[in-house]
Amino acid sequence: PPTGQGAPHERAVDHRPDTDAxxxxxxxxxxxxxGDLHVLRDIDLAVAPGxxxxxxxxxxxxxxxxxxxxxxxxxxxxxxxxxxxQPLPAEGRALARLRSEVGMVFQSFNLFAHKSVLDNVTLGPxxxxxxxxxxARKEAMGLLERVGVANQAEKMPAQxxxxxxxxxxxxxxLAMHPKVMLFDEPTSALDPEMINEVLDVMVELAREGMTxxxxxxxxxxxxxxxxxxxxxxxxxxxxxxxxxEFFTNPRSDRAKDFLSKIL
Ligand code: ADP
Ligand code: MG
Numbered sequence: 001p002p003t004g005q006g007a008p009h010e011r012a013v014d015h016r017p018d019t020d021a022x023x024x025x026x027x028x029x030x031x032x033x034x035g036d037l038h039v040l041r042d043i044d045l046a047v048a049p050g051x052x053x054x055x056x057x058x059x060x061x062x063x064x065x066x067x068x069x070x071x072x073x074x075x076x077x078x079x080x081x082x083x084x085x086q087p088l089p090a091e092g093r094a095l096a097r098l099r100s101e102v103g104m105v106f107q108s109f110n111l112f113a114h115k116s117v118l119d120n121v122t123l124g125p126x127x128x129x130x131x132x133x134x135x136a137r138k139e140a141m142g143l144l145e146r147v148g149v150a151n152q153a154e155k156m157p158a159q160x161x162x163x164x165x166x167x168x169x170x171x172x173x174l175a176m177h178p179k180v181m182l183f184d185e186p187t188s189a190l191d192p193e194m195i196n197e198v199l200d201v202m203v204e205l206a207r208e209g210m211t212x213x214x215x216x217x218x219x220x221x222x223x224x225x226x227x228x229x230x231x232x233x234x235x236x237x238x239x240x241x242x243x244x245e246f247f248t249n250p251r252s253d254r255a256k257d258f259l260s261k262i263l
Pocket of ligand 1: 034062
């Protein structure tokens with residue numbers, strides 16, 4: 001697998017996001033309730049092309065709901081979300097296309113259990129994008145190579161380690177040529193020795209200029225790869241800063257308290 005990480009905490013991503021361009025993802029005044037629970041409170045957030053945004057915050061603060069709303073796995077009550085300047089479509093083929101443009105990697109390894117690793121990666125391109133099987137297989141093998149699991153292509157997901165499965169999940173999302181990749185705590189269900197093999201792939205993706213929204217408490221990843229850290233608590237964006245600023249000099253009491261618990 002590629003290793004873009006270098007020494008711990010050494011910055012591995014040098015490019016600047018293109019903040020003059022149309023944001024890849026933009027949330028404006030987003031509100032979301034689950035019954036009486038106000039989970040997203042007036043969220044305004046724009047993610048620029050090439051930006052690596054790390055979202056951090058206590059459990060229950062709304063991080064997963066935010067990710068799921070961007071993919072329209074959750075609806076919102078108020079406000080607007082656009083991807084590449086387009087409001088999220090409500091349903092049908094337009095929604096399927098949107099989902100393919102927003103790659104998503106979850107905490108739990110959610111590969112198709114009854115399909116081989118290779119089929120997991122080719123299914124979307126063939127079914128949603130209308131690619132030929134041969135073309136899709138060729139590209140999938142390249143992607144599996146890139147994430148370091150090409151030799152597992154014919155196996156079933158359950159035969160792979162968690163770290164390998166998560167890397168297949170990344171390859172599967174990349175096969176759709178997404179405009180942005182969302183990662184929701186992609187390493188928090190992994191055994192410790194597998195965390196870095198997944199983070200290495202993510203750092204490499206960041207270096208290549210992929211626009212990424214990453215929910216994670218992996219401070220090493222944030223320091224190496226993030227352009228910006230957003231701290232959420234109780235459904236609000238409480239504070240945002242560069243990783244250096246945020247980890248060394250958090251301003252809010254909520255962030256100070258949170259960091260004192262995870263560091
Ligand atoms: P985080 O990812 O930051 O831990 P979540 O976005 O998962 O937070 O959840 C935010 C809050 O919304 C939590 O209190 C959670 O229990 C609640 N919640 C999440 N999904 C649902 C749901 N489908 N129905 C009701 N409450 C939910
Ligand atoms: Mg979550």
